Amino acid sequence: MKYAYFPGCCDHTSAKEYDISTRAVCKNLGIELIDIPDWSCCGSTPGHSTSHLLGVALSARNLALVEEMGLDCTASCAACYQRLALANMEMKNDMKLCEKINCITGKPYHGGVKVKSIVEVVAELGPEQITARVLKPLENLKMAVYYGCLMVRPKEIQVDDPENPQIIDKLMRTVGGEVVDWSYKTECCGGGLAISNEDIVLRLTNKILKEAVDAGVNCIVTACPLCHFNLDMRQKKINKIFGTNYHLPVFYFTQLIGLATGLKPGELSLETHFVDTREVIKLIA
Amino acid sequence: MPAINLTSNVKDNLDFIMHVSKESGQPVQHCYQCGKCTAGCPVAFAMDYPPNRIIRMVQLGLKEHVLKSQAIWLCAYCSTCTSRCPRNVNLARVMDCLRGMARREGIQLEGRAKKIALFYDCFLDTVKRNGKLYELGMMLNYNLKTGHFFKDAGTGLAMFTKGKIKLIPTKNENYKDLAQIFERIEEMEEKC
Numbered sequence: 377m378k379y380a381y382f383p384g385c386c387d388h389t390s391a392k393e394y395d396i397s398t399r400a401v402c403k404n405l406g407i408e409l410i411d412i413p414d415w416s417c418c419g420s421t422p423g424h425s426t427s428h429l430l431g432v433a434l435s436a437r438n439l440a441l442v443e444e445m446g447l448d449c450t451a452s453c454a455a456c457y458q459r460l461a462l463a464n465m466e467m468k469n470d471m472k473l474c475e476k477i478n479c480i481t482g483k484p485y486h487g488g489v490k491v492k493s494i495v496e497v498v499a500e501l502g503p504e505q506i507t508a509r510v511l512k513p514l515e516n517l518k519m520a521v522y523y524g525c526l527m528v529r530p531k532e533i534q535v536d537d538p539e540n541p542q543i544i545d546k547l548m549r550t551v552g553g554e555v556v557d558w559s560y561k562t563e564c565c566g567g568g569l570a571i572s573n574e575d576i577v578l579r580l581t582n583k584i585l586k587e588a589v590d591a592g593v594n595c596i597v598t599a600c601p602l603c604h605f606n607l608d609m610r611q612k613k614i615n616k617i618f619g620t621n622y623h624l625p626v627f628y629f630t631q632l633i634g635l636a637t638g639l640k641p642g643e644l645s646l647e648t649h650f651v652d653t654r655e656v657i658k659l660i661a
Numbered sequence: 662m663p664a665i666n667l668t669s670n671v672k673d674n675l676d677f678i679m680h681v682s683k684e685s686g687q688p689v690q691h692c693y694q695c696g697k698c699t700a701g702c703p704v705a706f707a708m709d710y711p712p713n714r715i716i717r718m719v720q721l722g723l724k725e726h727v728l729k730s731q732a733i734w735l736c737a738y739c740s741t742c743t744s745r746c747p748r749n750v751n752l753a754r755v756m757d758c759l760r761g762m763a764r765r766e767g768i769q770l771e772g773r774a775k776k777i778a779l780f781y782d783c784f785l786d787t788v789k790r791n792g793k794l795y796e797l798g799m800m801l802n803y804n805l806k807t808g809h810f811f812k813d814a815g816t817g818l819a820m821f822t823k824g825k826i827k828l829i830p831t832k833n834e835n836y837k838d839l840a841q842i843f844e845r846i847e848e849m850e851e852k853c
C-alpha cells in the first residue's frame with residue numbers, strides 16, 4: 377500500500393506526536409507514505425468560514441499536487457481529512473465549480489484522487505495482518521475512544537457512523553485493549569473556538585473528560601489533533617477552573633498501535649504529552 | 662428582539678432567502694422547525710439565537726438580524742445538526758454561507774463573534790504569507806490585535822518546553838501561489 381501523505385500544519389508543533397507515530401506505525405505495518413512536495417495548508421475552519429471558494433481552493437491545490445504523483449491521498453489530521461475529502465467531493469460533483477477553482481489555484485485538478493483518513497488506511501489492513509504484528513497486547517488498558525466531529529460528519533465524507541462509530545474501537549480491540557461504550561464518542565470539543573473563546577471549549581472538554589472518567593477508563597484515544605490539544609493540554613486548566621482532578625492521558629490511536637507492535641515510547645513521542653503517560657504505559661505488561 | 666412586521670419583511674427580503682439557499686446549496690425552505698438541530702448543538706448555550714431560530718429567521722427574510730448575530734460565528738462546524746436534520750438541511754453549510762455573507766457585507770462584529778473573526782484572519786494571514794500555518798505568528802498577531810499581549814503566555818511556555826513551538830515559519834517553496842489564491846478570490850467576490 378502506498379499513499380501520498382498529508383501531515384497537516386501542526387505536524388511539527390502541537391500535533392507532533394501524531395505525525396511521528398503515524399509515520400513510525402505505517403512503516404512498521406508496511407504502509408508506504410510519500411510526502412507531497414510543497415503541500416500547503418488546507419485552510420481548516422478559518423478557510424471555509426471566510427469563503428466557500430477559499431476553503432475549496434486551499435484543499436484543491438493539494439489535490440492537484442497529489443494527482444501529479446499518481447497516488448491516492450491520506451491525511452492523519454481529522455480536520456485536514458475533512459477539508460480535503462469535502463473539496464474532492466465538491467470538485468468531482470460540480471464541473472463548474474471545478475473549473476472555477478482550477479482557475480483560482482492555477483493548478484488544474486481533474487478529480488483523479490481518492491482521499492482517505494489514516495484511520496481507514498490502517499483499518500484496511502484487516503485484523504489478521506495487524507494481529508500478526510502484535511508483540512505486546514495492550515492488556516490492562518481500558519479506553520474511551522473519542523472520535524470528535526470531523527471524520528464522522530457530514531455523511532458525504534464520514535469514515536463511520538456519526539453517532540456510534542466503531543472503526544477505532546475495533547482497531548484497539550485488535551491490539552488487545554479494552555474499549556468502553558460511552559455516550560460522548562462524537563460530541564464536539566469546540567475545536568477551533570479555543571483561542572478566541574476558551575471558556576466555551578473548557579466547558580465542553582470538561583464534559584467529555586467527566587464522561588470518560590465516569591466510564592471507568594484509564595485513558596482516552598483520539599485521531600484528531602484539535603481534540604487532542606484540548607483534552608491533553610487544557611486538562612490542567614480544567615482541573616483548576618472546575619475543581620476537578622483529572623489525570624487522564626490522551627493517546628493518538630497510532631501511538632497505541634505502535635506500542636502494541638513493539639515500538640518504543642521514544643519512537644512514538646509519548647514524552648511530549650502534557651498529561652504524563654508513563655504510569656498508564658507501565659500497565660501494559 | 663423588537664416586534665417586526667413579517668409580511669413586509671418577507672416581501673422585501675425574498676432575495677435574501679433565495680440567495681442563501683442558492684449559495685449554500687441548502688433547501689432552507691424545507692425546515693419545519695422541529696428543533697432537533699438546536700437540541701444537539703454543543704454551542705447553543707452561548708448563542709444569541711439557537712440554530713433552528715437562525716434558519717427560521719432566514720425563512721422570514723430577517724437579513725440584518727441574521728448577519729449581525731453572534732450565533733453564525735459561534736457555530737463550530739461540528740455538523741451534528743447537519744447529520745440529524747430530518748429535512749436534510751446542512752445547517753453547518755448554511756452557517757458557513759452566512760458568515761461569508763456577513764464578511765462581504767462588511768458587518769461590524771462585536772463580542773465573541775469579533776474575536777472569532779479576528780482569529781480566522783490571523784490564521785489565514787500566516788497561510789497567505791507562508792503557505793502553511795505559522796502558529797506562533799498567528800498567536801502574537803491575535804494578541805496584538807485584541808490588546809491582550811500575554812494571553813495564553815502560559816500555554817506558549819508549556820508548548821515551548823515540549824518542543825511544540827516553532828520560532829520561525831516554514832515557508833513553502835511556492836509560497837507565492839497562496840497569496841495568488843487569496844487575491845483571485847477577493848477579486849471574484851468583489852465583483853459579485
Ligand code: SF4
Nearest residue numbers: 692694695696698746
Ligand atoms: S433539524 Fe432541520 S428541520 Fe429541524 S429545526 Fe433544525 S433545520 Fe429545521
Ligand code: SF4
Nearest residue numbers: 702736737739740742
Ligand atoms: S454545526 Fe454549528 S450549529 Fe450545527 S450543531 Fe455544530 S455548532 Fe451547532
